[in-house]
Amino acid sequence: MIERIVLVARRELRAERRQPDGVVAAVTFIAVLVLLESLVVGPQIARDADVAPALFWIALAFASILATMRSFDRELEDDALEALVALPGGRDALFGGKVLALTIILGLVALVGGILSLVLLDLAVALPGQLVVVIAFGVAALPPVVILDVILALRLRARAALVPILALPVLTPHLLAASRGSAAALTGDATGAWAWAALLAAIALVYLVLGLSVAPAALD
Amino acid sequence: MGARGQRPPIGLIMRTVPSNASLHDATVVLDDRVILRTVNVIVGPGLTVVRGPNGSGKTTLLRALAGLVPLARGDRRVAGDILYIGHRPMLLRGLTARENLEFFVRFRGGDTRGIDGALRGWGIGEEMDRPVERLSAGERRRAALARVETEPVGVLLLDEPFADLDDAGASRLRQTIARVRDDGRSVVVATHAHPELDDIAGAQIALDDGVARAA
Numbered sequence: 001m002i003e004r005i006v007l008v009a010r011r012e013l014r015a016e017r018r019q020p021d022g023v024v025a026a027v028t029f030i031a032v033l034v035l036l037e038s039l040v041v042g043p044q045i046a047r048d049a050d051v052a053p054a055l056f057w058i059a060l061a062f063a064s065i066l067a068t069m070r071s072f073d074r075e076l077e078d079d080a081l082e083a084l085v086a087l088p089g090g091r092d093a094l095f096g097g098k099v100l101a102l103t104i105i106l107g108l109v110a111l112v113g114g115i116l117s118l119v120l121l122d123l124a125v126a127l128p129g130q131l132v133v134v135i136a137f138g139v140a141a142l143p144p145v146v147i148l149d150v151i152l153a154l155r156l157r158a159r160a161a162l163v164p165i166l167a168l169p170v171l172t173p174h175l176l177a178a179s180r181g182s183a184a185a186l187t188g189d190a191t192g193a194w195a196w197a198a199l200l201a202a203i204a205l206v207y208l209v210l211g212l213s214v215a216p217a218a219l220d
Numbered sequence: 221m222g223a224r225g226q227r228p229p230i231g232l233i234m235r236t237v238p239s240n241a242s243l244h245d246a247t248v249v250l251d252d253r254v255i256l257r258t259v260n261v262i263v264g265p266g267l268t269v270v271r272g273p274n275g276s277g278k279t280t281l282l283r284a285l286a287g288l289v290p291l292a293r294g295d296r297r298v299a300g301d302i303l304y305i306g307h308r309p310m311l312l313r314g315l316t317a318r319e320n321l322e323f324f325v326r327f328r329g330g331d332t333r334g335i336d337g338a339l340r341g342w343g344i345g346e347e348m349d350r351p352v353e354r355l356s357a358g359e360r361r362r363a364a365l366a367r368v369e370t371e372p373v374g375v376l377l378l379d380e381p382f383a384d385l386d387d388a389g390a391s392r393l394r395q396t397i398a399r400v401r402d403d404g405r406s407v408v409v410a411t412h413a414h415p416e417l418d419d420i421a422g423a424q425i426a427l428d429d430g431v432a433r434a435a
Binding site: 004007011014015016017018019074075077078079080082083085086087088089090093220 | 286287289290301302303304306308309310312313314315319323324326327328351352360
């Protein structure tokens with residue numbers, strides 16, 4: 001099972017490397033959104049330790065939806081998804097493989113978006129180690145939620161509109177935990193940063209288990 | 221298994237034979253429309269040809285056998301692995317033909333050494349390292365059909381496999397189907413053309429408005 005999940009993830013990453021539409025769209029999106037949001041709220045407010053992480057995580061959540069939708073659009077062209085689902089164990093490996101690959105892709109997007117946020121907003125980081133941990137768990141918790149939503153909406157014609165509507169309410173606890181955890185790391189609250197990071201890890205685990213259980217049946 | 225030219229003992233609808241894949245009282249409903257109505261199909265070793273006009277349910281029958289559509293009623297039984305190749309090539313864009321086939325073979329735990337030879341046999345030489353979106357429709361079809369040789373499973377389900385193929389490709393496909401039949405594997409071909417397949421088929425299924433009968 002693990003081997004098949006890794007095979008699906010490698011297939012995804014290889015296709016994304018050749019056709020980097022998802023990564024390019026997500027990086028462009030997060031850069032533009034962070035810049036625009038900071039302009040809209042004003043530079044002073046945008047630099048606030050409570051506001052800057054929220055801007056970053058909202059942008060990353062939308063970027064994750066964009067990258068995931070692109071990944072499944074590619075699968076639906078020429079019915080490639082059906083070839084995978086028809087393989088023995090394909091349904092079970094699809095969700096795990098997509099989660100693994102999109103976690104890596106979103107890690108890259110978060111790295112670029114994070115550096116841009118730090119530079120554009122001139123942020124000081126009190127606890128860089130804890131910030132990295134919060135971002136790592138925050139990134140890991142995004143794909144299970146978004147991929148499960150995309151799979152549930154896969155056969156719907158209006159999925160481009162429905163996926164954000166389905167995903168964003170479910171992502172609210174994640175966005176809250178990730179924003180508060182990042183703010184804690186920026187301001188030097190180590191206890192708060194660890195606590196929010198632990199919550200993000202729990203969210204990632206819960207949705208990973210839920211997705212592995214539900215996704216194979218949902219693919220019917 | 222009978223020699224070439226003889227009809228092998230292949231399953232017919234409602235007949236008790238060694239079965240590799242079967243549907244029992246299967247009903248498929250998609251978008252509130254009944255596509256298959258209480259279908260009983262038993263696929264044994266050899267070639268089974270599924271015929272019927274457009275919209276009669278040929279594709280849905282194959283997808284039901286492959287487990288790709290949920291059954292509203294009835295059940296599906298399969299012995300061993302299935303290879304389903306639909307009327308689109310089912311290859312992931314962004315990957316080359318070789319990478320696509322390697323993925324499928326590795327996923328099944330098979331040996332990837334035969335992939336280059338299989339692709340060359342189907343006329344995909346230098347093109348095997350091009351992303352599939354840069355291949356012609358016929359080349360993508362050939363690359364997809366090379367899976368028949370690289371994934372030696374017990375049951376093959378081919379939906380309109382002659383689409384996009386030139387004469388040489390169609391000839392190669394006929395030879396491949398005959399070889400698979402002679403190997404004792406099951407191959408089900410859905411097509412509304414190619415009557416020459418009837419000569420080597422052990423069974424025929426005629427579909428009309430979702431109702432199947434032995435032809």
